[in-house]
Amino acid sequence: MSNFVELSIAKAINAGLRKCMQDNPKVLMFGEDVAQLGGVFRVTEGLHAEFGDKQIFNSPIAESGIIGTAIGLAMRGYRSVTEIQFDGFIFPAFDQITTQLAKMQNRSEGFTPMPVVVRVPYGGGIGAVEHHSESPEAYFAHTAGLRVVTPSNPNDAYWMIQQAILSDDPVMFFEPKRRYWQKGPVNLDEPPMDSYTASVLRQGTQVTIATYGPMTAVALQAAEIAASEGKSIEVIDLRSLSPIDFPTIIESVKKTGRLIVAHEASSSFSVSSEVSARITEDAFYHLEAPVIRVGGFDVPYPAAKLEEVFLPDADRLLEAVDRSLAY
């Protein structure tokens, strides 16, 4: 019998971190305000009391410094989990992430693995000020050498953070911040699957919606509404954006013939652009309609009073479903 507990996504990440820090004293957790405060979202709450300064500490407010020192610590044999306080604050670290963290292993021809996890609370929906609601995942999925994953539920959050920490590759770990408090069952004994496999969360026959992170709940909601209207939607949670599990998407498209790819990020040059292109290349004869992208608009993330217009909701997804079915 498996050991299930009910946890929020935030608590599940906390529990996964705790497990790794207990198992391996070389696992470090650092970032801005992560120690006594437990981070601005309290994801690391209680860890400082348990592990002390040796394993978890506050860093100066210097994102490039956080990643750059994590790289040096990796060279010394430590496995750092870093926290970037908000999505929009990752850019001072963009250089260290893309030119150093992503490339060190390649530069050293395999002599210098980079077991570094970069935790990033991302996405909108919390009524925040500017730079606190962004979805920068595509920048990193575009960069060779990084892995990019994002859980959508507590069980995945618990296991995927542990799999990220165990990886010898750098992992960008995007946390759906508006879902931090969403609760669900966590199986403490058995991982669901590896982090790089997509998960079919709802079976359907007419249209596939592939999505990830905070939009997964929206897709499931849309599928539920569609079902009440007699339409059968399959929902895939991609979980990993680098690599993307194309075989699972293709398998689904072979069945439904229709694909919608959804996320909060602006659609141009996005994860949905990539999925759309690849499915067109690899599953062209199985498509009954063009792949449709549903994402944020190509504008800076708006002020909070407009975010519900910006963010795709179930209606926007259902509108896309109707367009797809009309072909």
Next chain:
Amino acid sequence: MVQLLSPAGDYAVPKEWATYGKYIDRLSEADFLKFYRDMARMRRFDKEAEALQRQGQLGLWIPAIGQEAAQIGSGYGVGHNDHIFPSYREHGVAITHGIDLMSILKMLRGVNHGGWNPEETRFHLYAIVLGSQVLHATGYAMGVKMDGMVGNGDLENDLAVISYFGDGATAEGDISESFLFAAINHSPIVFFCQNNQWAISSSVASQTKVPLYQRGSGFGVPGIRIDGNDILASYAVTAKHMDDAREGSGPFMIEALTYRIGAHTTSDDPTKYRDSEEVEYWKARDPLARFETFLRRQGIKQDFFDEVAEAGEKLSTEIREATFALKNPPIENMFKYVYSDKHPRIDEQLDWLRKYEASFGEDAHS
């Protein structure tokens, strides 16, 4: 400015630098000869590499002529457990730590991006993005302290870190962040800035209002300026502050005032931005000539200098032959090291490329 050997080759230890003088007292004649041999080796290597670039054998060369004392001296000041994080001009430091010089030429020919084992050599890979390596060095030093390998008075195990960078790199935010992280963590690290006075075409005066050795002080990193063309100052000051760092006294900065006699790289044309008088002034302060004068006064005979010149000829021939013998990397190398664990996209693309190449039969890339 710490200077133990004057431009005229006179050795004197002013009272205020007596602590550094003790490091010179410990050196034997064999050490002095080793210093000279390696400075000469570095210069000869540099000249040969530049020639190879001009003949199209290297994509680029990054000359370090004029910086031999700063590099060979400080390189020998680094202890046998210490870790070194270079920028991209530290060919001399590489020589002092036994790096195969062909690894550097391979990189500049375009065979790979580095590829030596930093953990084994303790000389980390060249860093092209200015200042990036200084944060890595700082993180490494944080790890050394976490490992409890500082301040035990155990010379076999204790270690410190040194990071090299130039005057130009000091403008990068990563350097300031490194000072801060190192200071608040009291990390065992020496920041070694070779101020060669030119960041490509920007003079040091256009990049800082305050002498560079003072740059760390507001962060809690004290610093000192040395005559970077004086190998004895470079050795002694580095050795002393690496010892201090190893013993737990925290971060320190050394600014070695030197001069880049050559171009920034073989793509540069320094005649466009600096006067020949300035270059001549610095050529007259050549670090090798200065140390040669000192050695001759110590009674070193012509035989030694002849032997060094002969070794230089031999090195040149070896380097030349080895460069011509370098093979292009197999196409797999492009894919092989991107990830530690399997990544399907990489595997798919390599498979595709192999098939595509095979379609060309004998004309395929290997």
